[in-house]
Amino acid sequence: MYDIVVIGAGVVGGMIARELSAYRLALCIVEKKHDVAMGASSANSAIVHAGFDAKVGSLKAKLNVRGSEMMEKVCEELGVKYKNNGSLVIGFNDEDRATVEELYKRGTANGVKNLKVLDSDELHAIEPNVSKNAVCALHAPTGSIVCPYELTVAAIGNAMDNGADLKLDFEVTDIRDKGDYFEIVSAGETLQAKYIINAAGVYSDAIAKMVGDTSFTVHPRRGEYVLLDKECGTLVSHTIFRTPSKMGKGILVSPTVDGNLLTGPTSVDIEDKDDRSTTPEGLAHVMREALENVDSVMFNKTITSFCGLRAVGSTGDFIINLPRERFVNVAGIESPGLSSAPAIAEYVIELLANAGMPLEKNASYQPRRVAMHAFREASMEEKNAIIKKDPAYGRIICRCETVTEGEILNAIRTNPKPRDLDGVKRRTRAQMGRCQGGFCSPYIVEMLAKEMNVSYETVTKFGGESLINVGKTKEVK
Amino acid sequence: MKQIDLVIIGGGPAGMSAAVAAYESGVRNLLILERDAHLGGILQQCIHNGFGLHRFGEELTGPEYAWRYEKQVWELNIPYMLNTMVLDISPDKVVTATNSEEGIFQIQAKAVILAMGCRERAKGALNIAGTRPAGIYSAGTAQKYVNLKGYMPGKNVVILGSGDIGLIMARRMTLEGAKVHAVCELMPYSGGLARNIEQCLNDFNIPLKLSHTVVEIHGKERLEGVTIAKVDERRRPIAETREYIPCDTLLLSVGLIPENELSKTASVPLDRVTGGAVVDQDRQTEVEGIFACGNVLHVHDLVDYVSEEAEIAGKSAAAYIAGENAEKVDVALHTDGKIRYTVPQRITQKKAVTVFFRVADVYRNVTVKVKDGDNVVYSRKKPKVAPGEMESITLKPETFANAGALSFELEVQ
Numbered sequence: 001m002y003d004i005v006v007i008g009a010g011v012v013g014g015m016i017a018r019e020l021s022a023y024r025l026a027l028c029i030v031e032k033k034h035d036v037a038m039g040a041s042s043a044n045s046a047i048v049h050a051g052f053d054a055k056v057g058s059l060k061a062k063l064n065v066r067g068s069e070m071m072e073k074v075c076e077e078l079g080v081k082y083k084n085n086g087s088l089v090i091g092f093n094d095e096d097r098a099t100v101e102e103l104y105k106r107g108t109a110n111g112v113k114n115l116k117v118l119d120s121d122e123l124h125a126i127e128p129n130v131s132k133n134a135v136c137a138l139h140a141p142t143g144s145i146v147c148p149y150e151l152t153v154a155a156i157g158n159a160m161d162n163g164a165d166l167k168l169d170f171e172v173t174d175i176r177d178k179g180d181y182f183e184i185v186s187a188g189e190t191l192q193a194k195y196i197i198n199a200a201g202v203y204s205d206a207i208a209k210m211v212g213d214t215s216f217t218v219h220p221r222r223g224e225y226v227l228l229d230k231e232c233g234t235l236v237s238h239t240i241f242r243t244p245s246k247m248g249k250g251i252l253v254s255p256t257v258d259g260n261l262l263t264g265p266t267s268v269d270i271e272d273k274d275d276r277s278t279t280p281e282g283l284a285h286v287m288r289e290a291l292e293n294v295d296s297v298m299f300n301k302t303i304t305s306f307c308g309l310r311a312v313g314s315t316g317d318f319i320i321n322l323p324r325e326r327f328v329n330v331a332g333i334e335s336p337g338l339s340s341a342p343a344i345a346e347y348v349i350e351l352l353a354n355a356g357m358p359l360e361k362n363a364s365y366q367p368r369r370v371a372m373h374a375f376r377e378a379s380m381e382e383k384n385a386i387i388k389k390d391p392a393y394g395r396i397i398c399r400c401e402t403v404t405e406g407e408i409l410n411a412i413r414t415n416p417k418p419r420d421l422d423g424v425k426r427r428t429r430a431q432m433g434r435c436q437g438g439f440c441s442p443y444i445v446e447m448l449a450k451e452m453n454v455s456y457e458t459v460t461k462f463g464g465e466s467l468i469n470v471g472k473t474k475e476v477k
Numbered sequence: 478m479k480q481i482d483l484v485i486i487g488g489g490p491a492g493m494s495a496a497v498a499a500y501e502s503g504v505r506n507l508l509i510l511e512r513d514a515h516l517g518g519i520l521q522q523c524i525h526n527g528f529g530l531h532r533f534g535e536e537l538t539g540p541e542y543a544w545r546y547e548k549q550v551w552e553l554n555i556p557y558m559l560n561t562m563v564l565d566i567s568p569d570k571v572v573t574a575t576n577s578e579e580g581i582f583q584i585q586a587k588a589v590i591l592a593m594g595c596r597e598r599a600k601g602a603l604n605i606a607g608t609r610p611a612g613i614y615s616a617g618t619a620q621k622y623v624n625l626k627g628y629m630p631g632k633n634v635v636i637l638g639s640g641d642i643g644l645i646m647a648r649r650m651t652l653e654g655a656k657v658h659a660v661c662e663l664m665p666y667s668g669g670l671a672r673n674i675e676q677c678l679n680d681f682n683i684p685l686k687l688s689h690t691v692v693e694i695h696g697k698e699r700l701e702g703v704t705i706a707k708v709d710e711r712r713r714p715i716a717e718t719r720e721y722i723p724c725d726t727l728l729l730s731v732g733l734i735p736e737n738e739l740s741k742t743a744s745v746p747l748d749r750v751t752g753g754a755v756v757d758q759d760r761q762t763e764v765e766g767i768f769a770c771g772n773v774l775h776v777h778d779l780v781d782y783v784s785e786e787a788e789i790a791g792k793s794a795a796a797y798i799a800g801e802n803a804e805k806v807d808v809a810l811h812t813d814g815k816i817r818y819t820v821p822q823r824i825t826q827k828k829a830v831t832v833f834f835r836v837a838d839v840y841r842n843v844t845v846k847v848k849d850g851d852n853v854v855y856s857r858k859k860p861k862v863a864p865g866e867m868e869s870i871t872l873k874p875e876t877f878a879n880a881g882a883l884s885f886e887l888e889v890q
């Protein structure tokens with residue numbers, strides 16, 4: 001019997017689990033996919049929003065501003081890359097200027113610090129590559145960037161190091177109310193838990209329905225991105241947004257913490273909650289609008305394009321409540337969900353405490369986690385000391401991103417352990433570079449097979465049927 | 478810091494030929510650095526034949542061709558380090574590398590030869606819409622799975638791009654029991670060698686669909702199919718021609734890119750068209766003492782020419798280390814667009830020079846003209862030229878002795 005089960009291993013479920021692991025609780029995270037960080041938390045804009053977007057007085061506004069304040073420390077503890085690069089919302093005409101003023105007021109009311117409205121000269125002085133047609137901008141110095149899947153992996157890894165269980169390939173298909181506990185049913189195993197946190201992203205309405213809560217729905221909204229080579233990573237230093245219009249927030253251009261340049265997202269409502277496909281129109285839209293905002297974005301240096309699905313709730317705000325005893329919804333966590341995640345976790349603990357959940361501090365709780373990129377950032381002397389102890393750190397596997405065998409093995413052996421190629425990619429950046437795994441994936445398949453003690457041809461890209469090979473040569477029929 | 482006269486980055490055919498040539502020209506303090514576990518570079522996985530016809534008058538497989546040079550490296554006792562990745566080259570020729578035994582170490586070189594080869598253009602660069610399932614590989618990655626690891630990446634295959642590796646893999650996958658449904662090529666002509674189209678596609682009845690591309694990828698976990706379409710003259714897909722092909726594998730053979738990340742660390746200026754360094758007839762880059770040869774300089778279709786080019790680089794590096802000086806000229810080579818590029822891009826010595834070049838399109842009945850101003854200093858007729866086949870001409874010193882620049886032009890009848 002678990003004290004508490006968190007459904008969904010995204011950044012929200014992950015941060016909540018980490019926060020819960022600071023208490024003496026039998027805790028389990030369940031996730032239907034083959035790895036953690038496979039939903040919205042793997043494909044989004046990666047921005048820690050300052051907090052000027054959300055409606056004054058909303059839960060979104062409150063948790064965004066609080067989360068953004070907490071984020072740097074959380075990342076430092078978890079060994080996750082974080083960069084306070086500042087955001088700019090640029091405007092092209094009088095109407096935009098009015099919007100910029102409006103955002104300034106709203107942000108200030110939300111408690112965002114140091115906002116400033118810039119004129120064209122001030123804007124171009126700090127961002128010379130922003131379109132010359134831009135006439136004004138809102139500058140939010142507290143806006144930052146993180147790597148969302150790195151944060152998710154680290155939060156869940158840290159929770160596991162503090163005693164939490166993780167069950168992957170565990171799709172919750174039903175929840176049975178047993179009076180003072182729940183049964184959480186999947187195709188394989190059934191778990192028992194006193195409390196449940198519903199952090200199932202776009203599917204959180206389906207989970208809520210399992211306990212009879214039909215007070216909200218969640219629908220998917222597609223966001224497509226184009227990611228460019230590191231060569232382009234310094235085109236802008238701030239995150240460049242367009243002033244929002246009725247059509248949404250528009251296409252942003254931003255550096256990433258890993259040094260690439262990210263452009264996107266589109267914003268289109270769709271039906272299928274699993275449809276992560278990109279469209280020709282969407283990608284064209286991203287490229288066109290990015291070029292309107294920033295000069296000479298080099299799309300011939302594209303290394304990949306991808307799509308994420310926003311979990312848009314029917315209430316217009318984050319839905320965080322207890323629709324019934326011992327069951328917490330954390331639903332409709334669309335943007336700025338990533339920014340808010342640490343604050344959401346704090347808020348959920350508060351809700352649980354107020355609802356009478358016994359919360360006793362876990363004396364051995366360790367909030368810190370060794371950074372996955374520790375080796376990469378070490379000095380030459382430090383690296384040589386490590387290589388001396390473990391020669392695998394002298395062997396480069398991923399040439400584009402310079403990732404060593406030692407780092408990959410370490411990732412494969414560290415909670416939450418990756419079991420597929422994409423999992424290794426998200427943790428180590430191997431296969432993430434300009435050749436996109438062309439050189440190194442055959443070796444990583446080999447390392448995974450060996451470490452997991454399975455045969456070469458059973459290794460997948462991301463679980464399920466996503467096999468890399470279909471059999472041995474000469475044996476294929 | 479270790480001092481080494483000549484450091485060669487890469488132990489493929491270019492690196493090995495360059496090393497042997499440098500040794501034969503008197504360099505004794507030299508070292509090849511190779512990131513792989515073996516010498517031979519990409520040839521190791523090219524188990525088909527067709528290598529060495531020009532050099533050796535025989536049809537060798539890739540590994541056999543590589544062995545001819547590896548043997549010389551051994552016999553001459555030329556030192557090399559395997560599993561050693563070069564991380565950085567500074568403009569003053571300090572080479573930083575890493576391996577398991579030595580950790581990260583540095584070498585001060587007098588001369589450096591860049592011979593890092595090329596890599597395949599990845600799927601991302603194409604920005605194909607749709608899902609992102611397993612089952613999409615560059616042709617070279619698939620070749621590695623099949624030929625080196627002994628595993629089949631799939632059974633029902635569509636190939637995008639008719640580069641040579643794609644053509645070779647069409648045959649290879651077929652021989653291993655897979656069904657190759659089509660090879661789609663965006664351009665109205667193939668970028669591969671004519672002989673590969675004959676022997677790898679036509680002999681196996683694999684359709685080559687020119688002016689076609691993949692417009693959408695389907696399948697959630699493993700690839701389930703692709704939508705292809707014909708493209709118009711401006712290479713835009715024509716909606717009415719969309720056609721769905723069920724398949725579990727998409728191989729990409731959409732171009733090779735010289736791997737010049739290290740050259741950039743050494744501030745070596747690159748040619749926008751070739752993606753490789755700008756070099757003179759000695760294959761010396763614009764950074765003194767740094768030379769380049771093989772596919773890192775420009776993508777070759779035949780390894781025989783790689784060896785030839787590498788020998789030039791090896792000999793020249795030896796001369797540079799010995800401090801030899803020849804009579805100087807400075808002639809820039811320009812192209813007219815129909816000729817896309819030349820290698821070398823400039824001539825600095827008054828000696829006969831063979832200039833390699835590629836054309837931008839398929840042209841028939843052409844005259845290659847080299848002009849010094851309005852003055853035609855060289856002219857030769859050719860029945861046909863194509864982007865997939867590299868051309869070369871040899872210029873005598875008197876054709877450029879007094880020229881500031883030469884213009885390479887293609888006259889089409």
Ligand SMILES: Cc1cc2nc3c(=O)[nH]c(=O)nc-3n(C[C@H](O)[C@H](O)[C@H](O)COP(=O)(O)OP(=O)(O)OC[C@H]3O[C@@H](n4cnc5c(N)ncnc54)[C@H](O)[C@@H]3O)c2cc1C
Nearest residue numbers: 008010012032039040041044045047172201223337338339
């Ligand atoms: C295009 C886009 C751009 C964004 N940009 C930003 C940004 O710049 N800044 C920002 O702050 N926020 C941004 N967001 C929002 C942010 O990404 C999300 O708010 C956040 O990732 C939500 O995390 P989550 O854990 O709730 O959801 P998810 O990451 O989707 O996790 C939910 C998990 O639940 C699992 N699950 C679902 N059903 C079941 C079941 N039955 N059983 C078991 N497991 C189940 C899913 O597989 C999934 O792993 C963006 C979102 C998108 C889509």
